[in-house]
Amino acid sequence: MTHRQKSKTTLRSRWLGGLALGALLLPGIAQAETLRGALAKAYENNPTLTAARAGQRANDENVPIQKSYGLPDVGARANYEENLIIPGNAFNSPVRSFSSNAQLSVPIYQGGAVRNAVRAAKYRVEAGQADLRATEASIFSQVVAAYMDVIRDQAIVRLNRNNVSVLRTNLQATSDRFEIGDLTRTDVAQSEARLALAESELRRAEANLIASREAYIQLVGEAPVDLEPPPALPNLPATADQAVAVALENNPDIEAANLAVEASRSDIGVAKSARSPKVSATLGGGYNNFLGSLDSGVPGVDVRQETSSAAAGISVTLPIFSGGRSSAQVRQAQSRSSQAIENYVATERNVIAQTRGAYAAWRANEQVISATQQAVGANALSLEGVRAENSVGTRTILDILNAEQEYLNTQVQLVSAQRNSYVAAFSVLAAMGRAEARDLGIEGGPLYDPAVNYERVKNEIWDWADDPTPRQQATDTRDIPAADASLPADTPSARR
Template sequence: MLGGIAVRRLLAGSALIHCETQASAETLREALLKAYATNPTITAQRAQQRATDENVPIARASGLPSVNASAGYTEYLLTASNNFVSPGRQATASANVSVPIYTGGLVRNSVAAAKTRVDGGRAQLRGTESDLFTNVVAAYMDVIRDEAIVGLNTQNVRVLDVNLQASRDRFQVGDLTRTDVAQSEARLALARAQLQSAQAQLITSRETYVRLVGTPAGILETPPTLPHLPGNPQLAVETALQNNPFLLAAAKESDATRYDIGVARANRLPRLSAVGGPSYYNYLGSYNTSGSGTTNAGTAAQAGLSLSVPLFQGGRPAAQVRQAEALRGRAIENVTATERNVIAQARSAYAVWRSSEQVIQSSETAVNANKLSLEGVRAENSVGTRTILDILNAEQELLNSQVTLVTARRDAYVAGFALLAAMGEAEARDLGLDGGVLYDPVANYNRVHHRIGDFGGDGEPAPVATRTVQSPAQDAVVRRPQDELLDSPVDRTPNLTTGAASPNRQ
């Protein structure tokens, strides 16, 4: 199993080596850092987590004292003719304080549910990180793979073009037939079509890279090897069931729904509050106080208890309880569904990784064997024992094995990283992305969860993720040097190119 420290040291050390050897090249670690800082998917999830944090002070507010003030002014336009003491106008002001004493568990359960969902949101944020990094790794490897395939197809077109020219020359001197020339022409046309398709795929992969990372892909360094992956799928599954962030988030949501049921049940229980406050009135000199002993203004204060006992609410509390219980049932089933997905992802990623590693070994053998075969077929063709079609087929077999090799390399690396993600070991802290301050969701929670002020805010949000409209349209120019194993130089010696060793030329 690949631990976070091992991955962190691996990527950090690899980045240092790569920076020393080729300063202009971009490493996988650098691509992950850019995506971590500027990708809109992860910045939006961070904003969502900050919104989730606010549910805690919102829930707690229902259990805190509330203070209300009111004022009024009344002008009595018409009074009874037999009422000689009615005031002509009146101004009033009052304040009321209400302190919840008993809410039937509503506040306690609401706060507990909010806190549990905060924990679940943090796990969800971890999952978003690992998903983003998996996508970046896939995009990174796609560009490397497609650059190699474009290079191979370009090389193949060049080789087949040489073959066609040689075939035409030999046709002119009678060594080959029109059929041989036609076969060479057809294979060259097909190779050019394959090259165009490969170039289009490379452009697509580069645009995907820009979408995820935020900047165009330059010369991409070969990524570091992923060591210490699990030795069997069962070990991968056991680790995933303990650490997978999406499974942890689903479990937290299931826990929160238990408190939601308590909130629903509280709606049918009594509520007790302590209430009180001062009041003031003023008749503004319009009240006739002669002989009455009263004044035009006065104050008062009151205090007491307020008890509310629900007797009948039309069945709404029972419906809310049943609804909360049903939602809890859904959350429980979602945990099982997420667990199934995690198990399947871990096992399938392990299987793809292992099979791709075996394909790499077989493909390397096939590439070397096809190189020898091609050289032999060319030599035999020069003396008349092999046809042009044999050469064309050998060229195609070599190309196919090379494409299979670069594809298997990509699949193995992406599957290995996806396996780490399923095991919960492909997040920012695991990968050692310490090029800047890592985002800490706990810091925002600590900042807001005890706030009780009614005024204030964080201001109008400013964009965090970078736009890519300024990025140029991507092209299919291969900037990365070709792997030596994928290079298949063409033997252009006179004997092989012109057929000078052919028996009918002797």
């Protein structure tokens, strides 16, 4: 293992060890997956996130690009010519020649174009960094939803399998009692119909589980294995107004929209600079050598074969009339600035609505959980009572089937509400700008810091400072087996 690989492994270990959500996870087997582990894998390997980082690095380069227009420009040229055919009346034309020239151009005044363009580029770099934070929070929210979807759908499949098993037992008991004349054919038909319906619901639940697992693989890059219950989420707001207040201060989408407004204002300055004079200084020189092939045409008279030249000057360009192009460009920049301002308002509205909606969904699902837990307990008691009453002849088989169905429905509602509550709570944190890697207890070098690349390139003026050849960062999922509907208890390792 190379030093670089060891360093990367150490950093990743520190990163995985530092990731926390403010609560202890329930203990599990060594192969079990935790939510923090899933988030860590997505943070390192999700292609949407790694692509966003690459896009931000490209965005960083706009600053040195704009700065370059205010720096000196040096160029050189060399040329060698061999005259293959010389006109008959060109008695002193050279047979061959070599020439070279060089020029230095120094911009002195650009009407504020460079200054405003650099300022706009810097604002857009900061906006891009905020967008990267938003992408990170979005990926984490999707991972949390996928993680909870798998847990929910596993529970639903388990409940439906248990229901099918119970209904098969009921059908066998009903058939036995029909054989001895204790029940009618109608009772048997009702049991058969309910079992068939339960089996179809099981198939649907298994399909949903497979889809949830595939979504998890897409986001995390690995198959979900024995997912542990998630930890409690910290720092949830007490009220919706409190959540909105934090979101208005910390939400990365709002920050990016605000920086886009500032960049658009600098763009107006760039457009206005087109109407200003431009001043630059130039220094140039040239050298020609006819390589002994230049003839004076007069016998005995030599001609100088080499010439050189040098010149320095100042160039002033004063725009006088451009057919209205300059004012049109200024008006265009002003309109785009107005658009950026309105986009900021729209973003702010959207964040407020998302925050309030997520908070309402979280609180509502907490109440649903409380009510459904009571319903599950009540339906469990009701099912026992109906079975007991059926044994003494006061309840029918249909009453038992209905009680079993109600018990199953409330159990499914409970696990769904638990999933919805957790996802909504995480969405509240995301809207508040508190669901990013920096908020999850991650510290030190392993965190990707977009400012590092910006600081590296912002003042780079060397024309050969290329980066290494791009390599794939995200992991492939082509070799991961297709997801199935097996439950953790069905795996060989679990059976052992």
